[in-house]
Each structure stands twice: as C-alpha cells, then as structure tokens.
Amino acid sequence: MTTMAVQNLVPLLVLIILRVFVKSSESVSPDNFSPTFPRRFLPYQGVRAAYWPSSIDFPASSIDTRYFTHIYYAFLHPEPDTYKLSVTEFDQTNIPEFINGLRYKHPQVKTLFSIGGGGNEPTVFATMAKNQRTRGVFINSTIQVARQYGFDGIDLDWEFPANKQDMANLALLYREWYEALVLDARIHRKPRLLLTSAVYYASRMLFLGDEPRSYPAEAIRKYLDWVSPMCFDYHGSWDNFTGVNAALYDPKSNISTYYGIGSWIQAGVPPEKLVMGLPLYGRTWELRDPNVHGIGAPAVGVGPGNEGTMNYKDVIEFNQKNNAKVVYDVVSVSYYSYVGDSWITYDDVWSIQKKVQFARSRALRGYFFWAVDKDKDWTISRQASNAWGH
Template sequence: MRLLLPLSLLAITVSLTEGVMVCYYGSWAVYRTGDGKFDVEAIDPDICTHLIFGFAGLGWDNKIRVLDPYNELCENYGKCAYNRFTALKEQNAELVTILAVGGWNEGSTKYSNMAKNAGLRKTFVDSSIELLKAHKFDGLDMDWEYPTQRGGKPEDKVNFISLLSDLSTALHANNMILTAAVSAGKLTIDPAYDIPGMAKNLDIMNLMAYDLHGAWDPYTHHQSGLYQYPDDTGDNVYLNQDFAVRYWIDGGMPSTKIALGVPLYGRCWKLDYNTEETGYYAPASQPGPAGPYTRSPGFLGYNEICEFQKTESDWVVEIAPGMNEPYTYSYSHERIWCSYDDHDSCVVKANYAKEMNLAGMMVWSIETDDFKGKCHDRTFDLIKTLRETYSGGVITVPPPPPTTTLDPSAPTTRTASTPSTTTTTTTSPAPPPDGVCKVPGLNPDPANCHHYYLCSPNSHNGYDATEELCSSGTLYNPEAKICDWAASVCALGKYCEADCA
C-alpha cells in the first residue's frame, strides 16, 4: 500500500489500488423540488472516499463564512446540515468529510485581498480551523476561482501559495487535510498557478476537467472531452482532459495527487433554426432550456437527461468520430443539444486515470447522478461505475450500523466566539425590502437580480436577512437558487427585466 498523505493522517489514507472517489455535494439541491430534491440523507456514504460540502465563503472580516446559516447550522431552529453531513462517518468510518470554501459565485476579489496579507491569512486560517473542528470536518477544500482572474491581481499567483502553505501547516497540525479544486484550462493555469508550490502543499488536487465548452460558445462542443476533437483548432486544442492532466503533470504536480473530475451533468445549447447540423460546431447561439430540477438554462443534471431520454422517444444519442463521450439532441424539446458523460464514458475515463497513475476520480456533483435509480438498475450508477472501474472490482457495502438521529434544536459544540455566529454583510448593505423573506433560506429581491438575501428565522417570529452579492457576469436565478450566468437567467424570460434589458 502506498500512502498519498502523511503517515500521521491515518484515518484519511487510501491505497493506490482503490484510489480516491471524491464527491462534491451542492448543498442548494435541498431547495429543489420533486425528484430533484436532495438533502444530506440522500447521500450514500459508502460510494465515495471523500465527500466535500459546497460551499462556505469568505466574510468581509476575512473569516470563513457560513453562507446559508438556516440550512447549515443548528441555531434558530436551523437544519444542522454541517453536523448531519459529517455524521455520515457514523455509517462509514473510513469516509472523509471536507468543507469547500469558495466556488464560482464567490468570485476572486475577497480572496485576493486576504491572501496578500499575512495577518489576514492568519485570521482566515484560524477561523477555518475553528469551524472545521466545531462541526467535525476532516479538512478544507480551497476553491478560489481563480487567482489572478475575476477580480484578482497578478500577484495572486505568489500569494495563493502563501495561503496554501499557511492552511497546510495548520490543517496538518490538527490531523486534517488540504485539497483544492483547480482549473483545467491552460489560459487559466498559466497566470494563476505556481504548480510546484501547489504540489508541495496539497494532499489532493481536484481537477475540474469540465465546463471546457458551454452555452457561452456560439456552437456545440463537448464540455468534458477526454481527447482533442480532430477538427479543433486554436485554443480549442487545449480544451480536453488529456491535455489538462499532462499539462499539470509536466508543470510539476505529481500524478498521484490528481483526482480527475467528471461532470454528472450536461452543458446544453439550442440549435439555431437556420441549421440542420447536429454534430460538434453546429451553430447554437442560445442556451438550452432549463430542466425541471436544476432550473438553469444551458445546464441539465445527468438525472434530468437520462429521464428525458427514457420518457421522450425522439432523443438521439451519438458519439462524434474520435471521441468517447456522448451527446444528445431533441428537436421537439426546443431543439436542445447537450454534451454529457454516461456509464460507458465513465468507464473510459476511469481506466484513463488508472493508466495515468492518477490518485483517482472526482465528480461534480453527487446530487445530479441518477440517485433514485430511475434510469439504471441501481442508484448513483455513474459514481459507482467510476469507482469500480478504477479499483478493478465491485464496491463491497458493509451493513449499516445503528443510525443516530440528530436533534435540530440541540446545541452544537461551537462556542459563541466561532466566526460563523457573527452575521457578516457586504460593505454598507442596503436593508432588505419589506417582505423579502418569504421562506427560510435563499430569497430573491424582485427589484434587483444582482443580489439575494439569506433569511434565517429569529426568536421574534420573523427573519434575520443577510445580503449576498452575485459576482460580475452573473445574476440571481430564483428557480435554481444560485447566482447563474446572466445570459442563462435572462433566457428564462420572466425575471430580471431591468437587468436583462
């Protein structure tokens, strides 16, 4: 057995033969409706080696910030999602639970300002350790998207390594691990990442080898192709998983620290009406229609795609010459065209990761797999396929131990000084409009899609509201309950009229 991590971290080591199966969880899926709703208890704790809760954020006080206190904490009759998430280890003692901080919606500016100052880094690191301990997480996933970009500065490349070094030292001292989600795009990698410095400090690097194409392109393409499409030219020759893996390794990242990311969703377009083309590079200037669960134009969960294919007869599935991944289209479904991964392409990618001596696999994200087993003879088929293929065998699922039910009203071990108890707001926040808090959790501002409000019940039979700004280029999507691409929100045609004009 070859250990990927320091010997002191006995609880979180993994054999080379089995590999890692890192599963991100998008916690806002709890707000979806119908068969798309996915809460912590829907997670199968036996299919992933590492579970990552997305996301925490960064407060303007430079402390780690709980982004949805009502869902994630226990105070004020909250739903205790953090505690329930880490309690999954009671069903699988080998499971590693990690809290991710950052994500696309957070942007880069706050992280850039924090990382450049040793004192501010210490504030962030200390508050992170305190929050992780309070809720029994095993580590932190640093998901700054991206250093030097989206409001960042050129010096972020150096400062990011200082931040990772501070985090690594503090986390390892507390028997925790440090992981990071990183870009697969060469044009992001070159300015943003000092690869040898990252290799020195990270225990696992989660390579986001997806979103390589999407509705921001005026033509169809595969968002997560393993290899270059034969007709690719220009910068598109870099936009494939094999190039990204080799580029990171050639830059100095050990292959055994790389978890290859596979998307459990599709990127979708509407084929233009003036074309009969249905392959790659078909003209497509609009995002595909939103799905019934994820409610985001240009995006469908794998569960949505496979259910459409199962219930609607005109969906065509094809694989382009020289490629391994499927794409699908339907003329009756608003001329939709989606690139995605399925059972067979997951087999190919897991075998590739094995041959490249990678640490294992990663998925974004567990709640859009076929978790109800509507399309396959088992639940979570894509995740199980990735792990079984990489490990070369079938997962043996141990019998579950007696379950423990958490009392949402019970106090946590967090002290009053923990940063997550401090309500943080943007600088000079505007008060929420009267009646903006309709339900606990995320609420839109009908008059302004550039922000939204986090609403938590208080002891006065009302709500405490915290303003959250959407990053540049995004607007709040009231259906998906996320800050989404502005074009995707405007494509819904029923929100943000002033912002979409």
C-alpha cells in the first residue's frame, strides 16, 4: 500500500468511528476529516457541465441552462483509416439542431463536442497518436469541425490509453493540439477554442490492464483548459457483490473520489484545472439472498434497468412504485435502495450536495454530469448548481 493510500485511510477510519454515534441520516461533513485538502473557494464562476448524448430523444432546446455553463455534444469519432474526424449524415443534421437549440437560451452556455467515449475503439486513438503526421491530420480536422459548426471547444474522451507509450503520445497530442488552437485563433482573430479531456478517476491507472501507467500531468497542466476525472462506475455488473457507483470515500480501498481527486492534485494538476464527474444514473444488482442487502452483499447478476444501469429518474420511480427501502450511507456519501432481490446504488439530492460542496471546498474548477437527460425534473442539476453557489 502506498504512503498516500495510508494517509487517505486515516481520516476515513476516524469517520467510521464517528459513524457509530450518528443515529440519523445526516451526513458528516467531508471537511471534518479531510485535513490534507486546503479549504478555499474559487473567485470565478466555475464549470457546471453536462454531456448530451446525440442519440437520445431529448432535444437540446429542452435543457434548462440556468443550471449549466457548458454542454458537450457526445460523441464524434475519428475515421479508423484517415484519422480525420467523422461527421456522419446524422451528425450533420443533429449538430446544427444542438447548436441552435442552445444558442438562444438564457442564460447562454458554451458548447463543446466530445470525441470518443466508452463505445469508441481505443486502438484508433493509440494508432493516431503514434506519429506527428497522423496527430496533425486529426487535430486539424477537429478544428475545422469546431469552426464550421460554431462550437466553443473540443473534448477528448479516450477510454483508455493502454500503456506508458500511449500516455507519452497523449502528452504530445495535447501539446500539438493546444499549439494548433493558438495558431488558429491568431489567424482568424477569434477566441481560442477550449481544449478539455475526460479521463480516468485517478491520475494513475492501477486497475485497467496489466501495466500501471500515469497520465501526463505536466502536459495537462500546460495545455488543457481543464481535465474531467470520471468519478463513477467504481462498481457495477462486473462485480459479484453490491458496491457504490460513485463513492466519495471508501475506507477499504482507493476506489473513491476522495482518493482520485487527491491523486490528480498530488501528480501536479492544479485544482482549478479539475472538473469532477458526477453520475445521473445508478448501478443495479440481483441479490443472492434478499435478507443480505448491505453494501458488499453477494450478488448473482444485474438487477432492474438496462443491463445493470438505471437513470436517476427511473430509480426514483422504481423506489416509489415498489416501496423500496432507501438507505443513505454516511461513509460513502451515497444512497442505495433494495426491495426483494433488487439492489440499486445511486446519488440523490443530499449526496450530490455533499459531493459538490467537496469539489467547491477543494477549489476545483467545477463538476460535470453524465448525462443531462437522466435527471428527473432537473432535481439533481438544480441542487448541484445551488450547492456550487449559483
């Protein structure tokens, strides 16, 4: 176990002791047991963002922009042969509707398009990033698309660089991309396009693949406007036990947002360049024994929903319809519910408030949601925005 892991466990062990004395569902403030993080607030508005999957039946014009500063169009993909950005006939119709649907909203939001996502083949990115020529082809095509459609920025979601060489090439890609954006802005006398990147929850990848590897923190610090750790999917259908989807704290492991954000800061990425990910969905399991229903309970498969996932709005409806037992877990700062052999982990108003307050008090740049259509009547989006101070 690393020194950092030991240090992170100390305040969490204190929390476990405190939990014995907590008889209500009220949360213990993270600031009571997070001495390694300075408490300071940002002087600027910050980022309150969300991804808008282009395939959903939810028009961008329906987004309540009071709760957001940036909306990502997700996803575009590079062509596997040329590495130019592919804009399909679907995108050619959908992107103008997305841009126009948000352009005249009040308040206005910034728009970015995201490249990649979980459904993209990671080897395409790896091959593209190997040499300067293909990186240049890719970069130039992203700028052309952004300018053609009127986006304010570009986001890379490479899930995930597979080895140390991929990480080194990613650093080169960030640098050359930023330099190209600066040149583009100078030539066209326009504001520079934003450059952001969605990344693993921690700066060092320990659990995906055989080779431990770290993100290029120095290149991120120099060339990105911000980086977005995906602080969710900590547990899911790949586990044969119930677990928390987006634990703020985990006294048993480093799979937590507390650890992940701390690792990014320790790696040298300034807090003001970190935008913390939050899920608007839960993970579900089928319990082996309905009478054993805590966190870590044995499971035999996925529960209700779509292949073990359930949107927040559907979780609330499921709980009400089935009279499910709802539990707030003070240690992980999260909710779970169960009824019969169904078990769901998710975030609700209180846990989202505490997580946003965590991001705010640690002077992070902001937060983002995956994804904007999964909320219920803007309940979570509103609470997060209020907790941020807007």
